[in-house]
Amino acid sequence: MDSTSCSSKGGTASGNCAAGFGVCCLFIVNGACTAEQTIFQNCTYIRNDGYPAADTTASETCEYKFNRISENLCQIRLDFETLKTEFDSTGACGTAADAITVRSPFSNTDNGFPPTVCGTLTGQHRYCRLQIRESAVTTPDPFALSNTATDAETDCQPVSTLSFPSGVHSGYCGGALNTVDTSTDPVAQTSVPGSPFQVGLRTLETTLAGFTGFNLDFKQIPCD
Numbered sequence: 001m002d003s004t005s006c007s008s009k010g011g012t013a014s015g016n017c018a019a020g021f022g023v024c025c026l027f028i029v030n031g032a033c034t035a036e037q038t039i040f041q042n043c044t045y046i047r048n049d050g051y052p053a054a055d056t057t058a059s060e061t062c063e064y065k066f067n068r069i070s071e072n073l074c075q076i077r078l079d080f081e082t083l084k085t086e087f088d089s090t091g092a093c094g095t096a097a098d099a100i101t102v103r104s105p106f107s108n109t110d111n112g113f114p115p116t117v118c119g120t121l122t123g124q125h126r127y128c129r130l131q132i133r134e135s136a137v138t139t140p141d142p143f144a145l146s147n148t149a150t151d152a153e154t155d156c157q158p159v160s161t162l163s164f165p166s167g168v169h170s171g172y173c174g175g176a177l178n179t180v181d182t183s184t185d186p187v188a189q190t191s192v193p194g195s196p197f198q199v200g201l202r203t204l205e206t207t208l209a210g211f212t213g214f215n216l217d218f219k220q221i222p223c224d
Contacts, residue, residue, distance in 0.1 A: 033062035093118035127220035165195035
């Protein structure tokens with residue numbers, strides 16, 4: 001933008017562009033969370049009050065409303081350039097911990113939104129599901145949690161078990177990560193939309209000897 005347009009839109013000039021005919025216009029929304037704040041410009045930076053120092057105000061809710069810059073805009077991407085918030089010992093968000101929630105008045109389905117998140121999210125952005133699979137590195141065995149290679153889900157209760165919110169099994173054990181109790185072929189597992197990005201492990205002392213455990217690859221899946 002030219003410097004005058006940048007200033008009139010509430011931006012701050014930050015360096016030159018367009019061979020010196022314009023300025024790079026930086027839009028920042030910050031300040032205390034006393035009322036809902038509206039984002040009017042694309043590529044706006046949202047910062048906590050006092051950034052880069054942490055905002056230590058307890059029991060605080062900050063609300064930001066994104067004003068679409070055109071009527072046919074159907075998706076907004078949020079990039080967490082720097083984000084570190086509190087989480088409790090269970091990894092849950094929104095109880096005894098912080099919580100970041102994204103919603104829209106144009107949709108009433110959770111499939112279109114990421115789950116409630118917290119913790120350290122620096123460098124991450126708007127994905128809804130997590131997919132895990134056995135590592136491509138096969139030595140040592142990337143999934144071995146109990147004696148039988150084809151343990152059924154019901155057989156996982158007395159042995160070491162990996163938990164993952166796939167909506168298919170509540171627990172995975174045996175010698176292969178898959179959805180079929182009688183198969184030894186590994187199959188990628190994808191979390192249910194809206195569920196936490198979380199993998200759990202329960203180990204039992206009497207079933208640990210001789211097993212390699214697990215070595216998993218993961219990727220995030222875009223929202224539908």
